[in-house]
Amino acid sequence: AQKVTQAQTEISVVEKEDVTLDCVYETRDTTYYLFWYKQPPSGELVFLIRRNSFDEQNEISGRYSWNFQKSTSSFNFTITASQVVDSAVYFCALSEALLDSSYKLIFGSGTRLLVRP
């Protein structure tokens, strides 16, 4: 069965520290996609990144970077020089294909990140 595990329930860091959020997934599909979303206190899920199973290149976007390792079924997310505004719940998600070529998202339980000034 498709599954996403985010073992870290809550992480607390001091501003400017680097922090890595772990994500491990299970899938029977050979082609799949992985996502990270951010959920601030307002509740809206904000899309951060999408990565397909054929592309294991790491990606960097400003202070954010993602490390995809197919061999360990992991898709970890690192925030460099964290800021208070990064405080939120972060979700990792895995695509599961639907019949008509669309897909639904299978989410992990999320990691709450608290960045203290």
Add this chain to the structure above:
Amino acid sequence: DTGVSQNPRHKITKRGQNVTFRCDPISEHNRLYWYRQTLGQGPEFLTYFQNEAQLEKSRLLSDRFSAERPKGSFSTLEIQRTEQGDSAMYLCASSLGRGPTLSPETQYFGPGTRLLVL
């Protein structure tokens, strides 16, 4: 351009009452999804529309739940005879599907409707 909008943002109701939520997707997005999120958990898929056709329903969607997207634009999710276990955040997402492809489009989420059943 506006994002996905949902109304109401909050709803408090008594057990046994019916409630209806509305979702307005991003303009021209042909795909629309409903998810439910309980406290401390990630969202769980409920149902999916391609234009006005409801193509997928989760087993989580009991008989008391019904969703529609009558003209392929906005969608409504109705819960009849609410129970305390229905208390959750109901999230709507939309995407622009381009047909069979190996590259799924991104789903964009609305702010959600938080339901509390007393």
